[in-house]
Every structure is written in structure tokens, then in C-alpha cells.
Amino acid sequence: MINAFKSKKFNKEEVEKFPGDISLREAKMVNFRVLLLETRGDFINSYKVNKLDINLKKNIFKWIDITLGKLSQDLKSQDIVANLKNELIKDFKDLREIDIGGCQAMIDSWFDEQLQEKLIMGDLASYPEEQYKYLKKWVLQNESKISKLIEESLLDQEKAVFAQRYMQYLKTLIRLMCKFDKSLVHEYVKKDFYPISECLEICNQEQVDLAVAILHKRNGDYMHSLNTYLGIIEL
Numbered sequence: 001m002i003n004a005f006k007s008k009k010f011n012k013e014e015v016e017k018f019p020g021d022i023s024l025r026e027a028k029m030v031n032f033r034v035l036l037l038e039t040r041g042d043f044i045n046s047y048k049v050n051k052l053d054i055n056l057k058k059n060i061f062k063w064i065d066i067t068l069g070k071l072s073q074d075l076k077s078q079d080i081v082a083n084l085k086n087e088l089i090k091d092f093k094d095l096r097e098i099d100i101g102g103c104q105a106m107i108d109s110w111f112d113e114q115l116q117e118k119l120i121m122g123d124l125a126s127y128p129e130e131q132y133k134y135l136k137k138w139v140l141q142n143e144s145k146i147s148k149l150i151e152e153s154l155l156d157q158e159k160a161v162f163a164q165r166y167m168q169y170l171k172t173l174i175r176l177m178c179k180f181d182k183s184l185v186h187e188y189v190k191k192d193f194y195p196i197s198e199c200l201e202i203c204n205q206e207q208v209d210l211a212v213a214i215l216h217k218r219n220g221d222y223m224h225s226l227n228t229y230l231g232i233i234e235l
Contacts, residue, residue, distance in 0.1 A: 030056065043067060043084055051094065060095070061102035064088070068110050085115060092123040107134070113142070121169065132176035139173055146170070147193040171198045178206035186210040190218070 030053050037046040050056045050063050068084065071077040088095065088106065096103045107116060116138055124131035139146065146166045153163030174194065177185050185208045189199045196219050203211040209232050216225035 041080065043071065043080055044087055047084060047087060051091065051098075057098055060098060061106055064106055065109065085110065089115065089119055089123065092119065093126070096127070104130075113138075121172070128176060129180055132173070132180050135169065135173050135176065136181075139169065143191075143193075147191075150193045167195050167198075170194050171202065174199050175202050175206075178202060178208055182206070182208055186214050190214045192218070 030049060034046050034049050034056070037043070037049065047063070047067075050060050056063070068081060071081045071084070088110075092103070095106070107119065111119065116134065120131060120134045120138055124134060146169075149159055149166060150163045153160040170193070174185060174189065177188065185203065188194060189203065189211045196215055200212065200215040200219070203215060209228055213225045213228035213232065216222075216228060
């Protein structure tokens, strides 16, 4: 039946005549259900069928790659692509449980800067080690933009809103770095766009002394900085 369906080019009116719940009644017809949905242009429900079916979900990330690859080449399908990507973000927890490696590859391949930002500061908050990995990568890729925007926000109120958001990202990164990569913290907080007082509070709490010394120096508190350095040497 599937081969017969594939061999004929049905028009939209003919496709709409097929019963929408055909595969819900017969598990063996699930592939036909997917084919029917995609012929109708309903990739959201096709994705849901692929994810829920015990056999199809084994190849869900392959389906995502192929489907987004095809749709991305068609300018008329950009709304479908955006909706499908938003659906993937909503289902991040489920997709992660299917295959964490496939999930990471999906993010790297198909999520632009804005979508990665939404995912990192939203759904990934439940997985702090992964959040750290992606936030660190995102910040490094956007350092020039972040630094410039924070500097310009001092004279531009419109940019101050975005700058505050980025400052929150930087604080989150330092907090996570203190837990998962403590030896790197001092290399980051010495950069002039990292907020001094907030990072100092975090580093004091986490007892990252070298970072504390650098932040005191950035703040102009040379005595505290020197004493902290001396304390490190004595250890």
C-alpha cells in the first residue's frame, strides 16, 4: 500500500480524503501514517508519530536531519522549519532520553544562535553540566558582540536591556564554571566585560581564590587582591 501511495502523485484534494487516524488503528500502518502526514505537509504530527513509535524513534535524529535538510532548502517551508524547531525545543527532555549524543548533534547542526540561547537558558537549566558546556561555547562564540554591547549600554538605554540579559548569562557561566571547571574561572573573570561584584560574590562563595584576587584588582582594591594572592602562595 505504501509503495502504491509513493508511486502515484496525489494532489491535495485526494490526500485529504485519506482517513487521518489510519495508523492509530493499525500499528503496521505507522509508516503509511507518516507518509500521509508529510504529503499533507504536516511535519509536526509526523515528528510526533516518529517520536512515539517504538521502532521509528530509534532513528528520530536521522529523521530530523533529513527532514530539516529538505525543508530548509525550500523558502516556502521556513514557517514549517521554525515550528518544527520550536517543537524540538519543547521536547528536549524526551529527545535527550532517547539519545543524548544525537540531541547534542541536533543542537549544533540545526539551532541558530537565538534558538541555542533560548534552549541554553531554558530547558538546559535542568541539566547544569550540559548547560555549562553549551553556555561556555555560546559565550566564547559571541564574546566580541557581548563585550561591545555591554560597553555601549553605558550610553544607550535601549542596549542596556540586552546588556543585562548578557550579564545574566555571564554570571550563570561563572557559577557553573566554579562547579565544573574551577581551574578556568580566573581566565574568564579577568576579562573586562565580566561583572565584578556579582562574579566576586560567586567566587568568594565557591572559594576560587585566584579569581577573587583578580576581581579585587579589577575593582581597584589592591590591598585585598595582594592579601588574597599571598594567601594562595602560603597554601
